[in-house]
Amino acid sequence: MSDAKVIVSQEPWNKPLPNVDQDNAAFWEGLKRHKFLLWRCRTCGAAYWPKAYCLNHDNAPFAENMAWEEASGRGKLFAFNRHHAAFHPGFKNDIPYTYALIELEEGPLVSSTLVGDKQPKDVYDVGQNVEVVYEDHPAEGFTLPRFRIVD
Numbered sequence: 001m002s003d004a005k006v007i008v009s010q011e012p013w014n015k016p017l018p019n020v021d022q023d024n025a026a027f028w029e030g031l032k033r034h035k036f037l038l039w040r041c042r043t044c045g046a047a048y049w050p051k052a053y054c055l056n057h058d059n060a061p062f063a064e065n066m067a068w069e070e071a072s073g074r075g076k077l078f079a080f081n082r083h084h085a086a087f088h089p090g091f092k093n094d095i096p097y098t099y100a101l102i103e104l105e106e107g108p109l110v111s112s113t114l115v116g117d118k119q120p121k122d123v124y125d126v127g128q129n130v131e132v133v134y135e136d137h138p139a140e141g142f143t144l145p146r147f148r149i150v151d
């Protein structure tokens, strides 16, 4: 995606750190390159997040039939919750903020927070189109996937 939306945050990070492990390290590395990766089946094309064996058929040993591939970064607002209380002190300056479940074009559901001026207000806002925004944290060396409502 050449026109990827990027936010560069210089704010000191005082929230829990992303839970990067052996199974999702490639996903987090992709975010740093402003690519939204999904775990895809090379046999049938199904997309997964988080990493999983394909549910549609037998899999090759060690998931050799699966690979991380760049996805669209687009989806629809599946559900959301407007937070007016900080459940961790690090979120105190963010409230109110919108925690959302995004149904990606490729199928998987991911959770994130919404950025931008357009915020959902009620149940009729479910189903709106969203796209990923990469939030770089250069001091900490990670990038978070946020989403924004688009027309």
Ligand SMILES: [Zn+2]
Residues within 6 Å of the ligand: 041, 042, 043, 044, 045, 046, 054, 055, 056, 057
């Ligand atoms: Zn498959």
